[in-house]
Amino acid sequence: MSWFFAPFYDRFMRASEEACLISWRKELLAKASGKTLEIGAGTGANLDSYPAHIQDLTLLEPDNAMRGLLEKRIASGSFKATICANSATELPFPDNHFDTVLCTLVLCSIPDQHRALQEIKRVLKPGGCFLFLEHGAAPEDSSRLNWQRRLEPLWKIFAGGCRLTRRADKDIEGSGLIIEEIQRESMRKALPITRPTVRGLARKAL
Ligand SMILES: C[S@@+](CC[C@H](N)C(=O)[O-])C[C@H]1O[C@@H](n2cnc3c(N)ncnc32)[C@H](O)[C@@H]1O
Numbered sequence: 001m002s003w004f005f006a007p008f009y010d011r012f013m014r015a016s017e018e019a020c021l022i023s024w025r026k027e028l029l030a031k032a033s034g035k036t037l038e039i040g041a042g043t044g045a046n047l048d049s050y051p052a053h054i055q056d057l058t059l060l061e062p063d064n065a066m067r068g069l070l071e072k073r074i075a076s077g078s079f080k081a082t083i084c085a086n087s088a089t090e091l092p093f094p095d096n097h098f099d100t101v102l103c104t105l106v107l108c109s110i111p112d113q114h115r116a117l118q119e120i121k122r123v124l125k126p127g128g129c130f131l132f133l134e135h136g137a138a139p140e141d142s143s144r145l146n147w148q149r150r151l152e153p154l155w156k157i158f159a160g161g162c163r164l165t166r167r168a169d170k171d172i173e174g175s176g177l178i179i180e181e182i183q184r185e186s187m188r189k190a191l192p193i194t195r196p197t198v199r200g201l202a203r204k205a206l
Contacts, residue, residue: 005158005159005160006043006063006065006066006068006069007065007069009042009043009066009069010043010045013045015189015190016187016188016189016190017045018189019187019188019189020185020187020188020189021045021133021187022048022049024133024185024199025045025046025049025104025133026049028049028102028104028131028133028199028201029046029049029050029051029054029102029131030051031100031129031131031201032050032051032054032100032102032129032131033053033054033099033100033129034056034098034099034100035056035097035098035099035100036050036054036056036057036058036098036099036100036101036102037057037058037060037091037093037098037100037101037102037123038057038058038059038060038101038102038103038104039060039088039101039102039103039106039116039120040060040061040062040088040103040104040105040106040109040110041059041060041061041066041070041083042061042066042069042070042105042106043066043069043070043073044059044069044070044073044074044079045104046102046104047073047074047077047079047081050079055080057079057080057081057082058081058082058083058084058098059074059081059082059083059084060084060085060086060088060091061083061084061085062085062086062087062088063160064085067083067085070083071083087110087116088106088110088116088119088120089110089111089112089115089116089119090119091119091120091122091123093123094123095122095123096123096124096125096126097123097124097125098123098124098125098128099124099125099128099129100128100129100130100131101120101123101124101128101129101130101131102130102131102132103120103130103131103132103133103134104132104133104134105133105134105135106134107132107134107166107168107171108134108135108136108162108163108164108166108168109159109160109161109162109163111161113166113168113171114171114174114175117171117172117174117175117177118175120175120177121175121176121177121204124177124204125204126204126205126206127203127204127205127206128203128204129201129202129203129204130172130177130201130202130203130204131200131201132168132172132198132199132200132201132202133197133198133199134166134168134197134198134199135164135187135190135194135195135196135197136164136165136166136167136168136169136196136197136198137164137165137166137167137196138195138196139196144192144193144195144196145165147192147193148164148165148193149164149165151164151193152164152165155193164193164194168198169182169198169200172202176205177202177203177204178202178203178204178205179200179201179202180200180201180202180203181200181201182198182199182200183198183199183200184196184197184198185197185199
């Protein structure tokens with residue numbers, strides 16, 4: 001995330017948070033259990049949504065500006081978490097380590113999302129779950145997808161490398177994780193190019 005965008009991120013997202021994201025985050029995180037890793041935790045938008053039974057939480061955030069805001073939020077709240085500055089493409093954890101890995105609005109920003117998903121699968125325990133909430137490409141042949149393609153090169157520069165035309169569900173399936181639950185919905189009060197979303201649960205095979 002560009003250093004100049006981080007301070008505005010929460011304000012930029014507020015309308016969508018209130019319209020839908022807060023409730024989607026709560027619903028998704030209710031499915032977390034055990035030792036949990038959040039990838040690209042940003043400013044800590046998920047912190048209020050973790051259920052009380054999550055007591056072993058690691059937050060990964062490689063961007064200095066975002067991580068600074070995350071550390072402030074942790075210091076001023078009652079959250080207990082370990083913060084880690086590594087990239088999702090090189091996770092500093094052993095194989096089969098976490099019960100839950102979580103990503104919200106992150107796979108769009110990781111330059112090599114395929115490698116990140118392989119790492120996520122590696123650190124998940126067999127049977128462990130990957131929870132995701134991602135925005136992405138509009139349906140094929142839609143005019144929205146044409147606009148996403150046109151605007152992506154410029155958008156990427158101003159939005160911390162965020163791509164508009166990825167299909168997280170296809171990428172997750174391609175990684176070998178097994179999608180068990182998926183919902184597709186429009187992110188309300190968001191720019192039209194970032195509205196299509198998918199969220200759900202994928203599992204690492206036993
Ligand atoms: C749009 S923000 C989302 C923040 C937060 N997860 C949320 O739901 O609001 C994308 C985040 O992905 C992080 N990110 C980008 N590349 C990454 C990588 N290689 N590994 C881990 N996180 C990454 C960025 O630093 C940024 O904090």
